[in-house]
Amino acid sequence: xxxxxxxxxxxxxxxxxxxxxxxxxxxxxVQRELLDACREADSRDDVAAVVVYGGERVFAAGADVKxxxxxxxxxxxxxxxxxxNFTKALAAIGKPTVSAITGFALGGGCEVALSTDVRxxxxxxxxxxxxxxxxxIPGAGGTQRLARLVGPAKAKDLIFTGRFxxxxxALAIGLVDQVHPADQVYDEAVAWARQFVGGPALALRAAKxxxxxxxxxxxxxGLEIERMQFSGLFATDDQAAGMQSFIDNGPGQATxxxx
Numbered sequence: 001x002x003x004x005x006x007x008x009x010x011x012x013x014x015x016x017x018x019x020x021x022x023x024x025x026x027x028x029x030v031q032r033e034l035l036d037a038c039r040e041a042d043s044r045d046d047v048a049a050v051v052v053y054g055g056e057r058v059f060a061a062g063a064d065v066k067x068x069x070x071x072x073x074x075x076x077x078x079x080x081x082x083x084x085n086f087t088k089a090l091a092a093i094g095k096p097t098v099s100a101i102t103g104f105a106l107g108g109g110c111e112v113a114l115s116t117d118v119r120x121x122x123x124x125x126x127x128x129x130x131x132x133x134x135x136x137i138p139g140a141g142g143t144q145r146l147a148r149l150v151g152p153a154k155a156k157d158l159i160f161t162g163r164f165x166x167x168x169x170a171l172a173i174g175l176v177d178q179v180h181p182a183d184q185v186y187d188e189a190v191a192w193a194r195q196f197v198g199g200p201a202l203a204l205r206a207a208k209x210x211x212x213x214x215x216x217x218x219x220x221x222g223l224e225i226e227r228m229q230f231s232g233l234f235a236t237d238d239q240a241a242g243m244q245s246f247i248d249n250g251p252g253q254a255t256x257x258x259x
Contacts, residue, residue: 005033012197027064049193060109
């Protein structure tokens with residue numbers, strides 16, 4: 001039984017909920033629970049898409065500084081693997097994922113949001129990577145995922161200064177994708193996720209893999225990744241059903257089995 005992280009499934013949408021009051025600080029215990037929840041969400045056939053949510057007041061204010069401040073170099077060498085593994089597990093979910101961000105998403109909390117496919121922010125959201133103010137740098141993927149998302153110059157500005165950005169600036173620089181009133185952001189994220197329920201699960205997984213893996217390599221290698229993923233889908237029932245439905249009924253009418 002998880003203490004601070006839960007996975008709740010409702011009509012095909014899984015919500016990974018962070019619940020460690022008051023600020024959802026991400027200590028090692030929470031990181032392990034989040035890793036387990038991500039792996040479960042990825043493996044469950046009844047989960048078509050995933051929402052990550054910290055509650056009405058705060059998304060996650062970051063890693064637990066008190067816990068980390070007591071660690072030696074040797075201890076951090078070991079802990080830093082966990083620090084990256086829990087965000088890697090979130091990024092590796094082979095289904096559409098969305099963060100519903102309220103309040104603060106700072107440090108490790110921002111890195112959690114960066115690990116989902118898209119980000120919906122409440123109007124009261126504040127995002128940032130303030131690790132530099134502690135004499136360190138982001139360690140759960142922030143230097144890599146932020147730069148890939150908003151470009152190196154904007155990423156360096158945020159990482160060098162440690163400043164927070166509000167929802168409007170986050171939207172303008174591409175750090176978040178939509179902004180909603182705080183009391184609506186979770187419902188909007190669920191609605192976005194729900195459109196994939198009953199969809200072609202293997203094609204969605206292939207599309208996500210092709211985009212994510214392709215960004216890590218040169219263009220020719222990325223095109224080869226795409227070609228292999230594209231060709232492989234012709235071994236699925238969903239490809240046969242989707243194309244036959246298009247021929248018979250036009251676009252958007254197919255019923256998919258996820259196989």
